[in-house]
Amino acid sequence: MIDGLVQILIWQGMGELISRFFIPDIPGPVIGLLLLLSFLVIKGEVNQPLGMVADTFRQHLGLLFVPASVGVVLFLPDLKTHGLAVTLALLVSVVLTIAVTALVLKLFWKATHDE
Structure with a gap:
């Protein structure tokens, strides 16, 4: 495990x-x-050592959301003020992310299966 951490x-x-x-x-x-x-x-x-470290990090990935959650609570008054804008920005970004991912997947699929 130490070898994997040293590599990182x-x-x-x-x-x-x-x-x-x-x-x-x-x-x-x-x-x-x-x-x-x-x-x-x-x-x-x-x-193998790097894989072990990656698996360990992956198992505890949820802990990385704790600071973000604290930040949301800290800025709750601002979120209440600009809630509609934040919600709209999140929705648009999610839709665009899904659309771009689907487009890239479609292009890669077409490129690999046309040969």
């Missing part, structure tokens, strides 16, 4: 360095995640 921290550290010296507009953890994703795509598999 190394990728995050590389992302931080790239962010600090080359691309300051993008957060280091995002760059590190993209580097890790690229590495795993090239490699074609996830090694």
